[in-house]
Amino acid sequence: MSKSDSTRAQRIKTKSLERREQKKLKLREEILSAATELFLEHGYEKFSLRQVAEEIGYSPTSIYLHFKNKEELLFMxxxxxxxxxxxxxxxxxxxxxxxxxxxxxxxxxxxxxxxxxxxxxxxxxxxxxxxxxxxxxxxxxxxxxxxxxxxxxxxxxxxxxxxxxxxxxxxxxxxxxxxxxxxxxxxxxxxxxxxxxxxxxxxxxxxxxxxxxxx
Amino acid sequence: MSKSDSTRAQRIKTKSLERREQKKLKLREEILSAATELFLEHGYEKFSLRQVAEEIGYSPTSIYLHFKNKEELLFMxxxxxxxxxxxxxxxxxxxxxxxxxxxxxxxxxxxxxxxxxxxxxxxxxxxxxxxxxxxxxxxxxxxxxxxxxxxxxxxxxxxxxxxxxxxxxxxxxxxxxxxxxxxxxxxxxxxxxxxxxxxxxxxxxxxxxxxxxxx
DNA sequence: TATTATACTTAACACTGTTATTTTTGTCAA
DNA sequence: TTGACAAAAATAACAGTGTTAAGTATAATA
CATH class of the missing domain: 1.10.357.10 (Tetracycline Repressor, domain 2)
Incomplete structure (x- = not known):
């Protein structure tokens, strides 16, 4: 395989990774904004991960792929x-x-x-x-x-x-x-x-x- | 039945009721002091009715016979x-x-x-x-x-x-x-x-x- | 196309407050 | 002493919670 092929493959790989990372970041932002909204609306006491999950249409455990725990999400x-x-x-x-x-x-x-x-x-x-x-x-x-x-x-x-x-x-x-x-x-x-x-x-x-x- | 009998029965009844009420009050105090202890030790966030119940050796539901809910117990x-x-x-x-x-x-x-x-x-x-x-x-x-x-x-x-x-x-x-x-x-x-x-x-x-x- | 890493879900655990229902206990009159 | 009744307490259940381990799709790579 030629050198240009190798770099193209590399470019695609990089772009792909980038795309996926942006997608992940986008979901993170979505969680964050849903969390902010629910937190501001219901306050600290009633704020729940499961409710955030429902709001964004993901299972509760998905949040843990972006935040360590409830505390960190709230902090962010x-x-x-x-x-x-x-x-x-x-x-x-x-x-x-x-x-x-x-x-x-x-x-x-x-x-x-x-x-x-x-x-x-x-x-x-x-x-x-x-x-x-x-x-x-x-x-x-x-x-x-x-x-x-x-x-x-x-x-x-x-x-x-x-x-x-x-x-x-x-x-x-x-x-x-x-x-x-x-x-x-x-x-x-x-x-x-x-x-x-x-x-x-x-x-x-x-x-x-x-x-x-x-x- | 004579008048004195009637009054004695009444006295016994009153005393009995009094005794029961004091017993109830004593349990209330027991709950309150256990609650205070746990609250001071673990703070607001970790304070739980079930833990109070365990501490005094009663089922959680018994607390509701003395306090409207968790909030009231904490307030008291x-x-x-x-x-x-x-x-x-x-x-x-x-x-x-x-x-x-x-x-x-x-x-x-x-x-x-x-x-x-x-x-x-x-x-x-x-x-x-x-x-x-x-x-x-x-x-x-x-x-x-x-x-x-x-x-x-x-x-x-x-x-x-x-x-x-x-x-x-x-x-x-x-x-x-x-x-x-x-x-x-x-x-x-x-x-x-x-x-x-x-x-x-x-x-x-x-x-x-x-x-x-x-x- | 098969492999492998990533994203995501399901199921489960150990909790929570609270309510309805049932059991136990103790008191009273017959 | 027995039976009726009321009070006290316990069980079971509901609807939630955060969190973890294990499994399943999905998409990228070789």
């Missing part, structure tokens, strides 16, 4: 939420140059995300931590960066002496706790409306101005 | 936690007469409870709200009072003009969000230690002094 489902989250915070960071206003901007974006994607937020920061931390090693670093943005903004505000404080880690974590508290309380308790949450955020800003700002 | 299990919680806040309230210090004291007690009883706290304020709110009508008012204590302390601080602010509801809810944020973040994320949480609480106090206090 929220990964999109994580990316959205990071992007929203980044945009909020870039929205202004004034260091203090930046922190406020990030906080607002944080709460906005939580209230717009409560099901995702719940899974990300309110559910059992194991859930996230067990899978973190296997995925890109699009998660930890979220906190890093806030931390950076606060560091810069400290350096610019716009706010006062000493600890590099304690203050970011505390401010994180502030917005997380507002967000998660609003998600958990029905009597706290979105407006109420945003009002709290506004009052929080006033307090932080007196409590943190130098000027 | 946390009721004790709620009572502890309310009492801790009340004690914290009474610990000092200085209005601002009172708020700080309550906040500290709040976080302390959350860190000491994380499983209870999770069920109380981090789990699906429906869980609590569906059962609230059927039980005594030992729950709502928890927030009332904080609200009262803040109202008094406002009246005494020790702190400034206007809204009667917004500020208490925000301060609740502060402590809840610190507590729930510490519970959810393994990298936040108890000491870290208490340090945050301390820094929070410093900020609140500048941000809220008048003097």
């Amino acid at each position: 489902t929220t990964l999109e939420g994580f990316r959205n989250f990071g992007q929203m915070l980044q945009t909020a960071y870039e929205a202004t140059n004034e260091p203090f206003e930046r922190i406020i901007s990030i906080g607002r974006a944080y709460v906005k995300f939580a209230l717009e994607y409560p099901v995702h937020y719940r899974l990300m920061f309110m559910q059992d931590s194991d859930f996230i931390y067990k899978q973190l090693p296997d995925c890109d670093g699009s998660i930890i960066d979220s906190f890093a943005i806030l931390q950076k903004a606060i560091s810069e505000a400290l350096e610019a002496k716009v706010i006062h404080g000493q600890d590099e880690l304690l203050l970011p974590t505390l401010i994180w706790a502030y917005v997380h508290g507002i967000a998660s309380l609003a998600i958990s308790l029905p009597e706290i409306s979105k407006e109420h949450a945003y009002d709290m955020l506004e009052l929080n800003k006033v307090i932080l101005i007196s409590g943190l700002k130098t000027s | 299990t946390t009721l004790e936690g709620f009572r502890n919680f309310g009492q801790m806040l009340q004690t914290a309230y009474e610990a000092t007469n200085e209005p601002f210090e009172r708020i700080i004291s309550i906040g500290r007690a709040y976080v302390k409870f959350a860190l000491e009883y994380p499983v209870h706290y999770r069920l109380m304020f981090m789990q699906d709200s429906d869980f609590i709110y569906k059962q609230l009508p059927d039980c005594d008012g030992s729950i709502i009072d928890s927030f009332a204590i904080l609200q009262k302390a803040i109202s008094e601080a406002l009246e005494a003009k020790v702190i400034h602010g206007q809204d009667e509801l917004l500020l208490p809810t925000l301060i609740w969000a502060y402590v809840h944020g610190i507590a729930s973040l510490a519970i959810s994320l393994p990298e936040i230690s108890k000491e870290h949480a208490y340090d945050m609480l301390e820094l929070n106090k410093v900020i609140l002094i500048s941000g809220l206090k008048t003097s």
